[in-house]
Amino acid sequence: MLSPKSTELVEATLPAVGAAIAEISALFYERMFAEHPILLRDMFNRGNQANGTQAQALAGSIAAFASGLLAGRTPDGMLRRIAHKHVSVGVTPGQYAVVHKHLLGAIAEVLDVTDEVAAAWSEVYWLMADTLIGIERFLPQGQQEHRVIARFQETEDVVTFVVRPIDGPVRAGEPGQYVSVQVPLPDGARQIRQYSLSGRSDDALQFSVKRDGEVSNHLHDHAPVGSTVTVSQPAGDVTLRPGDGPVLLASAGIGCTPMIAMLAELAATGSARQVIAVHGDRDQLTHPFRAELAQLVAKIEDAQAHVFYERPIGEWPAVRTGFVDLASVPVPADATAYLCGPLPFLRAMRAQLLGAGVTDIHYEVFGPDVISAG
Known part of the structure; x- marks a missing residue:
């Protein structure tokens, strides 16, 4: 919870911070990477840095967290997604201090704020950072060398890789989770x-890669x-929830x-749930x-598939021809919805x-999460 004085100052300056957040984020990354170039080289996605989406997501997450504090709530879903991404790429507690130094420096430089305002936003940052560190402490961490045993x-342009740890047992992930893969370029x-x-699989991990970007191209070639390949423990909080609803x-x-x-x-466990599978492709x-x-x-008693191709x-x-349109798909209002795809698709489906009364919605997005941040 923010202190009363910081609450007052953050509430007064949140509109200004929000309006200048793109400039603040750009300066923050410039300062941080100048002092710590290895972070850009080995941890941060260079493509997302180049197109600005990483800055947008970071800015949005901090603004969303601050807005939540002022409203007396915490954006738990957003924080869980961030925490899982952090452990999958190897973020350490000590790196939060690095981010704090350069982020607060960028805010102070862009907005020319007083020391009191800077201290208030520092309080916001550390409340968010400490929450994330607390979540990350209990998530499986670490990266291992895996051998490709099949592809x-x-x-x-899509290849499936099956990999097994060279040393030690495999930690099987849950359906919906992901792994981080690190490659030398x-x-x-x-x-x-x-x-x-x-x-x-009980003794291996299977993931699929579309040829799109320098890491994906490296894996294909x-x-x-x-x-x-170096692979993280499975991570991600968008997993199949238990239950008997649609x-x-x-x-x-x-x-x-x-x-x-x-x-x-669902097929392997003989699920009796109503399952509606919808997919769109070119x-x-x-x-x-x-x-x-x-x-x-076909293996699930109460399941149906709806496939949309843009140009069959x-x-x-x-x-069906065209983009996915759920208006033509009967989705019960009490369904639990899981979404994954490009950002325009996620926004449209959500x-x-x-609009159809479905509120239990979970989604996975790779790269900066500009949905929850926006």
């Missing part, structure tokens, strides 16, 4: 990206069977990976796990579900 070409950087678990699994593109893992779990050839989707839905090839009577 499968799902589509022209030609310029000496060791960049990290997250990939959803896409299948069930330089991770044959027998090679090694389930909606909605995805687009490579966002099908956590959904196919959840569907496989066409049949770009749709990963197309055959598995049909096979898994040939005549496909069971496929809006459609809320």
Whole structure:
């Protein structure tokens, strides 16, 4: 809880901080990476830094946390997502002090605030940081070298990797979770990206990678069977919740990976729940796990699939043309909805579900979370 004086100052300056947050974030990252270049080289996504989405997400999360404090609530969902991402990439408690130094310095420089205002925002930051550190302390941490024991070409630009720890047992993840994979790049950087678990296995981890960006390209081109990759413990809080109510699994593109893992779990456990699987893609050839989707839905007593292709090839009577539109899909208001896909898809699905009275919505987004931050 914020102190009374800090509450007053944060409430008075929140609009100004919000209006200048893009400038503050840009300066913050510039200052931090100048002093700690290894963070940009090995931890932060260079693509997200270049296009500004990382700054937008960080800014939005701090503003959202401050707004929550003023309203007497904590954005728990946002904090859990951040905490899981942090442990998956190896953020340490000591790095919070580094962020604090440069973030508060950027706020002070951009807004020319008084020492009292700077202290108030410092209090906000440490309340958020301490909450995250507390959550992260109880999450599985650590990265291990894994050997690639199999790989499968799902589509022209999607490959599934099956990996096993070189030393020690595998920690099986839950359906919906992801792993962080770190690879060495030609310029000496060791960049990290997250990939959803896409299948069930007792002694290995399976994740699928779309060719898109420097880490994904490296895995496609330089991770044959027998090679090694550095993989984190499974992380992520968007997992299949227990219960007997209806389930909606909605995805687009490579966002099908956590959904196919959840569907496989429902099929393997003989679930009696109503399951509605919805997927959108460009066409049949770009749709990963197309055959598995049909096979898994057929194994579940009360399940149905709704597939949308923007430009289907040939005549496909069971496929709808265009983007995913939940208006044409019967989704019960008491359904638990899981979403994964590009940001425009997530925003559209969330809006459609809320409009239909569905409020139990969970989503996974890779890269900066500008939905909860926005």
